[in-house]
Amino acid sequence: MAIEGNPSQLVGIVTLLGAAVVAVPLFKRIGLGSVLGYLAAGLAIGPSGLGLMSDAQTIIHVAELGVVMFLFIIGLEMKPSHLWSLRGQIFGLGSMQVVLSSVLLTAVGMAFGYSWQVSFIAGAGFVLTSTAIVMQVLSERGDMQTPRGQRIVSILLFEDLLIVPLLAIVAFIAPPDATITHGAPVLQKIIFAALSLTILIGAGIWLLNPLFRVLAKAKAREVMTAAALLVVLGAALLMEVGGLSMAMGAFLAGVLLSESTFRHQLEADIEPFRGLLLGLFFLGVGMALNLDVVGENWRIVVAGVLALMMTKAFCIYCVARLAKSNHSEAIDRAILMAQGGEFAFVLFTEALKLNVISAEINANITAIVVLSMALTPMVVVLHKRLGGKITASLDGVEEPRDVQASVLIIGFGRVGQIASQGPLAKGAKLSIIDSDPDVIRAVEPYGFKVFYGDGGRPEILHAAGALQASVILVCINDKHAVTRIVETARQECPHTKLVVRAFDREHALELVKHNADFVVRETFEASLQMAKHAVVLLGSEPQEAEDLISEVRSRDAERFALETTGGLFAGRALVLGNIEYIPPPRAEEDEPKDG
Known part of the structure; x- marks a missing residue:
């Protein structure tokens, strides 16, 4: 067997599972949550800890499928009519937050002495909130279906849509020789993206439900599970080929199946894989925190984390208040979404490849994003303990005045x-x-x-x-x-x-x-x-x-x-x-x- 010839693979798997099994229950027991437990476990076994695991980026790349599956399950809960009712929040609230945050975060980078191109890349990457962390916290709090949770989900969806235009902007501001060598024309990217989206929607409308009906008649449970995984991963692959977010593809597939009679079966089949891979993703993020880089450039990294998180939190709070959310909800949203996200790594890698940023800058801003992701669960727990209960927005709610009834x-x-x-x-x-x-x-x-x-x-x-x-x-x-x-x-x-x-x-x-x-x-x-x-x-x-x-x-x-x-x-x-x-x-x- 292959494992007998290469036992290190099995040792790695056992190490990952053992770290999660020990750390997560411990952190949940002391009230710090599962996300922080995974991050701490990853840091402990990674290169900056005990050195038991070294290839954090590979783990993150594989475990991003956990985020993909999470978005598929969220999509199953959102019927097209419900998603259409959120269009104002997705494009209105989302665009307000993204535009304001991008401008101010770019200004922060320029205040640190970097060019506007480098500042924009760092700021734009930090605008893309971590879907995995935010969704996990919302799920643990039971806020996913509440109005305030739906507003956060709407903003995350809009941010996921940004990955293609942001990559196009990176190609536009890159040096001409880098674009010729590495980049495809912007128009070609847009066409591929539109084509992938069209194929996915067409398959969702005319192909998926008949496929599951045929498989259901076969009465083979394992084939239904395989088909569920095929739909999620196939949608993710199609979107990635088109240059879009894998998570967005899985979400759209979920939405297209939200009114299917097989919705609950699909959710039950995907859930175990989603939970395991999402935990693996957080482990990978913890492993990716390079303490050597942080130590060598600690001043710029610490200052960058504080400046970018505080600026983004300020922008989110202002947008929430402009959208008539109350103070406590605006503070909660600002704290929960103040970090950078996993899609920042994609943006930074593309910018490095096109020579927009240097390898040193890439290492620093990557460390800043990872550190912000690690800090967010701690800040959420601290706010929960010190900030009191979140009061819901009273927007659109009336108090009674001289009502008469039996x-x-x-x-x-x-x-x-x-x-x-x-x-x-x-x-x-x-x-x-x-x-x-x-x-x-x-x-x-x-x-x-x-x-x-x-x-x-x-x-x-x-x-x-x-x-x-x-x-x-x-x-x-x-x-x-x-x-x-x-x-x-x-x-x-x-x-x-x-x-x-x-x-x-x-x-x-x-x-x-x-x-x-x-x-x-x-x-x-x-x-x-x-x-x-x-x-x-x-x-x-x-x-x-x-x-x-x-x-x-x-x-x-x-x-x-x-x-x-x-x-x-x-x-x-x-x-x-x-x-x-x-x-x-x-x-x-x-x-x-x-x-």
């Missing part, structure tokens, strides 16, 4: 949306408030008018129509906030019925003490339904199972009644599961006073 719903997440269906079917007029602007914007396309507000504040309750409402549904998932809202609503609206979502039994008891009218534990009914199906599967008849579950409900209601203080809740109906427990009435003089 039902007020506080909290419009999963529970609130389902709970609204009954009153809507009855024909009731709804007033809805929520404290999450992202939720408010997400439900707007479905015809729901949701106002921004904290249901625990008396003035918000009054503005949302709580005094005129017959029923208030409290559906949020923060039990402390629920209790506070019930207290406030009972004091401000003593005659309005309160139907409240409880976190668990203990929380339900607490809400009853605060005079909630109907308390529904969020997991109780779903758990009983599971229990009923289990009883049927054990051999019982459906009616017998229903009777058993009804008995469980009844006993739970009796226990709950015994746990409440006798007499305190007389006259209030409490829904415990599906059993309504009504304590005996008490004398009018015993009614609790307001407050």
Whole structure:
């Protein structure tokens, strides 16, 4: 076997896997994240560390497929209609950020004493944010599908589109003899790029779905996996041949398959390869950090990292604020996108080949980009610990003003949306408030008018129509906030019925003490339904199972009644599961006073 004759290959693979297995769980455990763990592991085993691995660039080149697969999976989540709805953010927000950053970053290079050509190459390379790092952080935070996450993804997509015009500009500013020797005509590059794009879109529309239908009928799982890899790598190769970004090709392939019935199968097939190769990419970046170069030119490298990252962060913050993002979101975006990216290496290599920059400058700016990529996860973690929670933008969100409705719903997440269906079917007029602007914007396309507000504040309750409402549904998932809202609503609206979502039994008891009218534990009914199906599967008849579950409900209601203080809740109906427990009435003089 080949490995028996050349065991060093196997040693290298084991070294890479061992470094990742040790470093990543350790860094995640101490709260520094997986990206920083991979980078640290790469630095430790690379030429600047223990010297166990030496060929970092080869590893990065292979592992860029992880970035490619990540963009394919992102594309699967974006239907063409959704991508079209983001066109303003992609070309508007993206172009604003790129143009402003390019100008100021070029000015920084010139302030360091370099020519405008060298300054432009360094600045343009730094404009291209690391898709791998940003996407990984967004994925770990669960922000990929949020509006603020979608804005960041839109900017990244626009930056990926820049690689062809930037390479064309490099060829344009290169010395004439270098262009003749190495470069293809700009018009030829544009034609190849357009042709590759056309072929990919055509294949996506007319070829891919029929191909997967044929393979699905063959019922060979391994062939489906091979076909998924073929689509991703084939799209990446086609774009690379056309001079475009491989990641952009994979993303477009994902978008073209986003409405396919095979979308979920493709995602499941690609995911293991994506995660492994993306981790390998970060390992390669860590290995590529040449501490010798940093040591010999530490002044220019350190100054360059600080100047370029701070300038880019400033540009991103300004653009975000101009686009009406709030301060915390703008700061978060600036910190997350302030580094250079993996496509900078492609740009620098082309510039070196065409004699636009020298080998020494290439080594320095490459070290600056790699160092900025390594610093970003650390800065993100530091900001998370010191900067507090990110508040969502209130752009396009209204506060309630003198709303009148028969039902007020506080909290419009999963529970609130389902709970609204009954009153809507009855024909009731709804007033809805929520404290999450992202939720408010997400439900707007479905015809729901949701106002921004904290249901625990008396003035918000009054503005949302709580005094005129017959029923208030409290559906949020923060039990402390629920209790506070019930207290406030009972004091401000003593005659309005309160139907409240409880976190668990203990929380339900607490809400009853605060005079909630109907308390529904969020997991109780779903758990009983599971229990009923289990009883049927054990051999019982459906009616017998229903009777058993009804008995469980009844006993739970009796226990709950015994746990409440006798007499305190007389006259209030409490829904415990599906059993309504009504304590005996008490004398009018015993009614609790307001407050």
